[in-house]
Amino acid sequence: MKIALASDHAGYSLKEYLKSYLEKKFKVIDFGTSANTKADYPVITITAAQSVAAQECDMGIIICGTGIGSSIAANKVKGIRAALCHSTDFAVLSKKHNNANVLVLPGRFIAGCYAQEIVQVWLETQFEGGRHENRINQIKEYENRGLI
Ligand code: RB5
Numbered sequence: 239m240k241i242a243l244a245s246d247h248a249g250y251s252l253k254e255y256l257k258s259y260l261e262k263k264f265k266v267i268d269f270g271t272s273a274n275t276k277a278d279y280p281v282i283t284i285t286a287a288q289s290v291a292a293q294e295c296d297m298g299i300i301i302c303g304t305g306i307g308s309s310i311a312a313n314k315v316k317g318i319r320a321a322l323c324h325s326t327d328f329a330v331l332s333k334k335h336n337n338a339n340v341l342v343l344p345g346r347f348i349a350g351c352y353a354q355e356i357v358q359v360w361l362e363t364q365f366e367g368g369r370h371e372n373r374i375n376q377i378k379e380y381e382n383r384g385l386i
Contacts, residue, residue, distance in 0.1 A: 239361075242295035244269035244286035246279035246308075249301025249345030252353055256299065259354050267295055283311040290339050291317040298340035299357060305344035312340050316381050319374070324348065329356045333363035335370045 241264050245253035250271055260266050269286040271277035279302040290298040298320075302308040305322040312320035320340035321332035324347070332338040341360045343353050365371075380386050 239297065240265045240267060240295045242267050242269060242286040242289045242298040243300075244271075244282045244298070245301035245345060246271055246277045246282060246303070247274055248279075248303030249308075249343070250274050250277075252301050252343065252345040252348070252350060255350040256301075256353060256357060260299075260357070279307045280311045283308045284315060287312040287315040287318045287320065287340055291315050297361065299343070300340055301343045301345040303344065303346040305342045305347075309342045312342065319377075323356055323360065326356050326359045329360040330363045333360055334366045337365040337370070337374055 241260055243253060243257055243260065243266050250273065257266055257268060267289065270282050283300050286298050286300055289295045300308045300312055309320050309322040312318050318340055319336055319338045320342050321336055321338035322342040323329040323332055324344060329341065341357065343356065376386065
């Protein structure tokens with residue numbers, strides 16, 4: 239599995255922490271940023287999200303300070319279902335119900351070891367399909383045709 243990993247400056251420390259963990263198990267493509275110095279989240283987020291939408295990466299993990307900016311930006315990319323998760327429960331449900339293909343984390347509000355647990359369960363959990371698939375198809379219909 240190939241994972242797109244990205245953060246702005248506010249998520250940089252957590253990105254590096256998670257990168258060491260992820261690289262032991264997966265191929266990781268790091269879309270930056272590469273230092274603690276200020277880096278605007280939109281370009282970094284959208285570039286990483288586009289790699290998932292284009293199926294160059296299987297999943298994305300994106301971090302900014304609150305996770306809010308990156309969620310907004312990532313969800314502008316067609317085909318992206320980005321979920322901002324503060325807990326393992328949210329991470330599990332974002333996969334089971336929403337088939338999230340991007341996990342967004344709040345770098346300024348979460349400890350590294352807990353973020354790693356969130357990442358682990360998120361990567362392990364499978365989409366349930368069924369009624370949830372119908373709902374995702376409604377989103378796709380809107381993305382593709384602008385109709386609801
Ligand atoms: C950066 O200061 C901060 O605004 C950003 O990381 C993020 O929280 C935006 O939503």
